[in-house]
Amino acid sequence: MSVTDLPRTYLYVPGNAPEKLDKALDRGADALIVDLEDAVPVAEKDPALAAVQDWLRAQPTDLRTELWVRINGGNRRSGEVAALAGIPTLRGLALAKVESAQDVREVADQLASLGDHDSVLMPLVESAVAMLQVAAIAAGPRVHQMQIGEVDLAGDTGLEPGQDEAELAGIRMMVVLASAAAGINPPVGPVSRITKDAKALAESTRRVRRQGFLGRACIHPAQVPVVHEVFTPSREEAEEARTVISRLAAAEAEGSGVLLDDQGRLVDGAVLRNAHKILALAARAEP
Incomplete structure (x- = not known):
């Protein structure tokens, strides 16, 4: 795949808020990641999964916006893969809290067993264990791009990133190098909690671009135009x-x-x- 085809922005949208999904398509993001993990309370995960299935099937196959779903790890992963496999409008699955290449292989094998040969995978590395396995994870079957869950990772490791995010530079480089070594696309830039200071977000995003990431995940629609500007050459x-x-x-x-x-x-x-x-x-x- 050429970078021409890669989104500059991946906007996260809660999977338990159907009214937000259609609106999200008008927010200008190149891609949406419908979230079934952190954004959805445990009691709402099953109805959210059913609603996301229906919503994905209702979308036109020529939709310009790429559609992804972030699925849960652990005991829920297999059931969510089964529910989402083979939906024509789904580009791929973002795999929350991947710990090893085995996690990736299991999802890839399950998709194949269900007749889904097109969906690709975006593992999220969010722990010290995952970071030490990142090269093997990146080289796993169907891995399209990597993404870092920096908030969880900082909590797991005790990192306290400053304004310049220097504490995260080594971790980010590990993911960039693992992606390049595996011959896959450059990783998606990590989310930022900055939603109201466009100047600070742009500075952070320029740093992410220099570090070798392509595009960035967003948690708020206001971040989308800022990230687009940084990843659009003058x-x-x-x-x-x-x-x-x-x-x-x-x-x-x-x-x-x-x-x-x-x-x-x-x-x-x-x-x-x-x-x-x-x-x-x-x-x-x-x-």
């Missing part, structure tokens, strides 16, 4: 990317795989890959 960035691609193509035609740009910086294959990524993100932002 005209200048897009034009520079086009220039890099054309100049390197010309250099290769003359027998050279590298060149210097107008500022004397080396341009090689790695820079070329980033240029293609920038143009893909620019294309994703087009209406």
Whole structure:
């Protein structure tokens, strides 16, 4: 999959609030993650699952917004997989509190046994145990992208992230490296609890982008336009990317795989890959 096809925003929506689901489609997010886990009280999980099934089946198959469902771990996981398998409008399952590659394999095997060969998986690593298994989890079957549950992870490890989130940098890099090593898409940026300070959210999101994430999960509709802006290249960035691609193509035609740009910086294959990524993100932002 090209990054052209990857969402810039994944907006979480409670699965026990049907009235919010239709409204969420108008919030501008590239993707929705309908939540059956933390956002839904235990007593409401069964009716929420039934309501989410009905809602997903009622959506058109050509819907531009990607639809995901975050399912529970533990004893509920298998039943929720069975209920959601094979729904045509469902892009994939976000797997809460994955602890090992075995968790991923079990879900992938169950989907296959139910005749669902299309749904992909997005494991969430939310504990120290999961972080130490992250490379194996990322390499699991059907894994499309990874995501970090940083709030749970901080609680599990005793981390107290400051405003610059420096304490989380090493953990984030582990997930980025595991994703690259597994040959899957870059991970989805973690949620932020910042909902009213657009400047602070933009700064945090720019940091996430520099760290190697692609797109970001959102917990409030007000976060969506801010994240979109950060993950949408400027005209200048897009034009520079086009220039890099054309100049390197010309250099290769003359027998050279590298060149210097107008500022004397080396341009090689790695820079070329980033240029293609920038143009893909620019294309994703087009209406």
